[in-house]
Amino acid sequence: MSKSERKTIEARNFATVVYPESAPENWREILQELKTAVFISPLHDCDCNPDGEVKKAHYHVMLMYEGKKSINTIRDLCSTFGGVGCEKVESKRGYARYLCHLDNPEKAQYSPDDVTTYGGENYTVVIGTVLDKYKAIREMIAYCNDNGIISYAELVEYCMTQRDDWFRVLADNGTYMVKEYLKSKEWTMNREQSI
Numbered sequence: 001m002s003k004s005e006r007k008t009i010e011a012r013n014f015a016t017v018v019y020p021e022s023a024p025e026n027w028r029e030i031l032q033e034l035k036t037a038v039f040i041s042p043l044h045d046c047d048c049n050p051d052g053e054v055k056k057a058h059y060h061v062m063l064m065y066e067g068k069k070s071i072n073t074i075r076d077l078c079s080t081f082g083g084v085g086c087e088k089v090e091s092k093r094g095y096a097r098y099l100c101h102l103d104n105p106e107k108a109q110y111s112p113d114d115v116t117t118y119g120g121e122n123y124t125v126v127i128g129t130v131l132d133k134y135k136a137i138r139e140m141i142a143y144c145n146d147n148g149i150i151s152y153a154e155l156v157e158y159c160m161t162q163r164d165d166w167f168r169v170l171a172d173n174g175t176y177m178v179k180e181y182l183k184s185k186e187w188t189m190n191r192e193q194s195i
Contacts, residue, residue, distance in 0.1 A: 009071040013092050016083030018059045023082025028116070030081040037064035037121035041099035046108035060099050062089060064121055096126045124168065136169040140178055150186040152179050 018027060020043070031038050041060040048054055061083060063074060075086040089095045094103075099115055101107040115123045140155065149155055155178065159167035170178065 009088055010068040011071065011088040012065050012068055013089035013095070014063045014069070014071065014074045014078075014086055015089050015095055016061050016063075016078040016086050018061055018082050019056060019084060020059070022084075027081040031061065032118045034063075034077075035119060037119035038062065038117065039064075039096055039099055039121065039123055039126075040116040040118075042110040042114035044108070044110065048108070062092075062095055062099065064092065064119075093126055093129075096123065102127065124165070128168075133169050133172075133174060136166050137174050137177055140166050140169075140174075141181055144182060144185070150182050150189065152182050155182070 018040075024030065028040070031040070039062040043057055043059060044055070045057040046054070047058075061078075061081075063077075071086060071088060078084075078086050097103050100110040100112050102109075102112070112123065112127065117123050140159075143158075144150070144155060149158075152175075156167070156170060159170060
């Protein structure tokens with residue numbers, strides 16, 4: 001055995017798969033009691049093998065730690081809640097997005113709203129990309145145009161109650177562009193009316 005093979009694999013993020021029929025009935029409670037950050041995918045019951053056969057229904061579980069843990073420790077932990085296998089996660093964002101196949105349009109799609117989270121980690125923040133922010137800003141501008149909205153306050157109130165994803169973009173740094181667009185839109189409308 002080489003020196004590198006003897007070295008224990010350590011990481012901060014790990015993943016496993018849970019098959020509902022073979023997991024303990026309280027497997028979710030076991031995960032919640034860990035007091036660590038956990039994401040549980042929606043039930044993957046529409047995934048197919050390359051030959052088109054539907055795969056056995058399963059959940060993907062991602063465990064996230066602030067410090068490094070050994071894969072052997074996490075493998076043992078996974079067995080307590082029915083986790084099958086254990087792998088080191090190289091990209092926290094990448095694997096979190098995989099929970100719903102967000103970057104795999106050829107696979108069955110699952111809703112991010114159905115991801116279960118424990119331990120205080122925010123799934124929507126972890127999966128967010130700059131492209132998602134730009135898409136949300138485009139959608140907001142189109143919504144304002146389609147609904148005759150020129151009031152930033154009206155848009156914010158709509159986002160607060162109807163579109164949490166848009167609200168987060170506004171709250172996290174998308175406000176300036178949207179606000180300036182709405183001001184400019186109002187100015188253009190007023191100029192056209194005065195002509």
